[in-house]
Amino acid sequence: MYPNLYYAFKDLFGIEINGLKLINSFGFFVAISFILSAWILSMELRRKQKQGLFQFTEEKIKIGEPASLSELITNGVMGFLFGYKIIGAFTIKDALQDPQAFILSGEGNFLTGMLAALGFGLLKWWEKKKVQLNTPEERIIRIWPQDRVGDIVIYAALFGFLGAKIFHNLENWNEFAADPIGSLIAFSGLTFYGGLICAGAAIIWYARKNKIALIPLLDAFAPTMMFAYAFGRIGCQISGDGDWGIANPAPNPYKWLPDFFWSYTYPHNVVQDGVAIPGCAGPYCNQLPIPVYPTPLYELLICFALFGVLIFLRNKIKIPGQLFSIYLIFNGLERFFIEKIRVNTEYNLPFNPTQAELISAVLVIAGIISWRYFNKIQGANK
Known part of the structure; x- marks a missing residue:
């Protein structure tokens, strides 16, 4: 097994x-x-x-908007959890001996969590920046x-x-x-x-x-x-x-x-x-x-x-x-x-x-x- x-x-x-x-x-x-x-x-x-x-069905969407505060916060939180637990597992001694216990515990690496949060937030900002328009537009799309x-x-x-x-x-x-x-x-x-x-x-x-x-x-x-x-x-x-x-x-x-x-x-x-x-x-x-x-x-x-x-x-x-x-x-x-x-x-x-x-x-x-x-x-x- x-x-x-x-x-x-x-x-x-x-x-x-x-x-x-x-x-x-x-x-x-x-x-x-x-x-x-x-x-x-x-x-x-x-x-x-x-x-x-x-x-x-038809839906109205808005394109060309910059990243919203809620999107940046959501990505930052996801990044923090990833850095705190997943990346942190490689920096904490014996964390990988029992991965399930480590994941379910409160233990983690705060520094790698904050760095990952910053990285995830910047990625979302850059993703939206690439398609940002001077004047956001509304469009109707078929789904x-x-x-x-x-x-x-x-x-x-x-x-x-x-x-x-x-x-x-x-x-x-x-x-x-x-x-x-x-x-x-x-x-x-x-x-x-x-x-x-x-x-x-x-x-x-x-x-x-x-x-x-x-x-x-x-x-x-x-x-x-x-x-x-x-x-x-x-x-x-x-x-x-x-x-x-x-x-x-x-x-x-x-x-x-x-x-x-x-x-x-x-x-x-x-x-x-x-x-x-x-x-x-x-x-x-x-x-x-x-x-x-x-x-x-x-x-x-x-x-x-x-x-x-x-x-x-x-x-x-x-x-x-x-x-x-x-x-x-x-x-x-x-x-x-x-x-x-x-x-x-x-x-x-x-x-x-x-x-x-x-x-x-x-x-x-x-x-x-x-x-x-x-x-x-x-x-x-x-």
Whole structure:
């Protein structure tokens, strides 16, 4: 396992770059997932625009203005945080031994923070100065849905993270009650469905606010979200973030299947769970005492395959909304069945379901109902 990029570069290339200890492997793959998903979403929105499913909106903008005080202050604050923490980590002894603890602490370098704040502020001033006009002008521009992908991704990331945190703490209430602050600020502990629900609600609100046709937008999101989930699971598998399966001590019965596909102990996992690895010194020296099903590996392979199916079906299905219905069904079925071999908190109900099993069952039902609904609407419009 590679808890952060330092260990990945050290193992794969024999290079030791201490600064890479600040880049968590899981966070790195999630960030790349958002970037690639934004590109896929943009392509899908452009395709649907050419099909005549979207309309532009007009907005009035002012160009040629100098940098405002609020812009300079915002950039300065961002620069200070970057210099105080990120640059400061290289100037403070042992800060990189436990990057998470350092980032969450109040420790940092005030001097590098102030220098970075000044630099960020000057960059914003220069950026605006290059296009400044003697007399600022007002212009009306056309904005298509694909022009708003940046905003959509920011909404998805922010509300997705908040939702993932909220639902994780609801699922693990005893842990949250024991340490509320620690549970909220910890880098680990995220629930996908919480992120999906809250991010979905935020994007629907954003679409209505900006007059984006909702049903074509949902269809564009279907392959995008399946890809994002699959790619994000790469980070889970590589970092060993605790999203693994139940114990599987049985020997691999399939000679053609690599052993780590059957069961795995997740050595050097980022959550430092398990028992000490003999001869290992320093952080991340634990591995699971009993091998488990590598469920993140199964999910990333299954979801990449489902992404391919959705990409294939997007030109075959002609009724708006039904591609999103298929996504709901695929997503729900995949997660419902993977839960059978995955470690999760069970609710104390007559049939002891997990939170994900309940939500995935609802998604499948919602997908079936919405499929019939969109089909009925199409029939009524003929």
